[in-house]
Amino acid sequence: MSCVLQLDAGGRLRHFLTVEGLGRDWLERIMDTAESFESVAVQKVKKVPLLRGKTVVNLFFETSTRTRTTFELAAKRLSADVLNINVAVSATAKGESLLDTIRNLEAMGVDMFVVRHAESGAAHFIARHVAPHVSVINAGDGRHAHPTQAMLDMFTIRRHKRDFSRLTVAIVGDILHSRVARSQIHALNTLGAREVRVVAPRTLLPVAVERLGVRVCHDLDAGLEDADVVIMLRLQKERMQGALLPSEREFFRCFGLTAARLRRARPDCLVMHPGPINRGVEIASEVADCSRSVILEQVGHGIAIRMAVMALTLGAVQG
Amino acid sequence: MNAEALDIDTLLQNLADCLRRQIETRRLRDPLLVGIHTGGVWIAERLRERLGIETPLGRLNIAFYRDDFSRIGMHPEVRPSQLPSTENRDVILIDDVLYTGRTIRAALNELFDYGRPRQVILGVLIERDGRELPIQPDCVGGRVSLGPDQRIKLTGPDPLKLEIHTVEAP
Secondary structure, eight states: OHHHHHBOTTSOBOOBOOSTTOOHHHHHHHHHHHHHHGGGGGSSSOOOSTTTTOEEEEEESSOOHHHHHHHHHHHHHTTOEEEEEEGGGSGGGGTOOHHHHHHHHHHTTOOEEEEEESSTTHHHHHHHHSOTTOEEEEEEETTTBOHHHHHHHHHHHHHHHOOGGGOEEEEESOOTTOHHHHHHHHHHHHTTOSEEEEEOOGGGSOTTGGGGTOEEESOHHHHHTTOSEEEEOOOOTHHHHTTSSSOHHHHHHHHOBOHHHHTTSOTTOEEEOOSOOOBTTTBOHHHHTSTTBOHHHHHHHHHHHHHHHHHHHHTTSOO | OOGGGOOHHHHHHHHHHHHHHHHHHTTOSSOEEEEETTHHHHHHHHHHHHHTOOSOOEEEOGGGGOTTHHHHOOOSSOOOOBOOOOTTOEEEEEEEEESSSHHHHHHHHHHHHTOOOSEEEEEEEEEESOOSSSOOOSEEEEEEOOOTTEEEEEEOSSSOEEEEEEOOOO
């Protein structure tokens, strides 16, 4: 279903809503294209004219400064005009329906919507209703998907490790509520990772998570054993109040990544985190800042990946 | 010049001779040789040896500067440009075939995004008719006259070969 919506009749990427169901060739093409966009960042003029004349709207129903900023910077580096709309304080708050908002923006000549929404499936819903010349990119929907985050993570891994087929990747933390983890799992399996492990307490794992093609560990030490990459997930503070966890301190004691624990992984193991990090909750400060940490590198790669996705999707529609 | 006369070595020698004269008369200082991906890079690599230029070769991929992106979308194999700052540099820009002039327009735009060059000299292995923009080379290896339904393409990198194809009219 997602693929039918994402790819047009000619097999081109019209929307980018989820990694699920996209072939390995597409994931590699996105990363290859992002690689070529990295040279833009070293130019004196950090801009290419590819999307000149196009208008991109960042439609954020949930606040997220980092993701919105990297999408904005990506669009501007492609020379698009960018509108940032924080929907929580705009028209829909006055009672206007989502579709009315979309149609009004379309009437202003918008070419792309970048959508962040608390409800799973929101980006798909918008993609089903936009005009044929408009592309939709999912910037995170509910617990469902965050495909550009997953792709920038894959891009970071590929930069350091090259061959996915040799990799054991441990994803640690709140898998249950994480759209990032779901997208990462799909991407890693599509790219042929040798083993994907999820490491979490039972309360933070989805039912039948094994069906996603992962090995489940409830013990961090076992989960880290000989891992090539460890991806820590952010723990939302509200999970403490939801009685899913006893306390932050307890979570850190059982599932926090410390330097001592990291020794179980391979010596060249990458430490990743989609950010923003809670120091002393998911990860010890000394690990977040250590030489194996590529957390800040991930942020930089986010711009190149988002440029690639924007260029590939808008290049698939007739201008 | 007809297709049979398109000998690569002769064309390269003609182009190198012309560029050498330009380097002298225009008093180029430590010129930066830049090839346009892909054929232009192959030609620039050979010219670098013939001209004795020691500065590393610049590689320009104009895919992000094309004026037909909204019609044809992203090229499937985009390789990143590799170029130092062009600020106040003498640049020798090299391409394999000069046809409509749109590639050179895009390349000049990209060069200026890496800095403001002191001057740019354009050298092409082969020039054909069919210009759509007012762009002319400073040095050419040879000229060929082709019909609107004909295309000339360089294949390589080893050996380099020029081929003429007939295409269907759009």
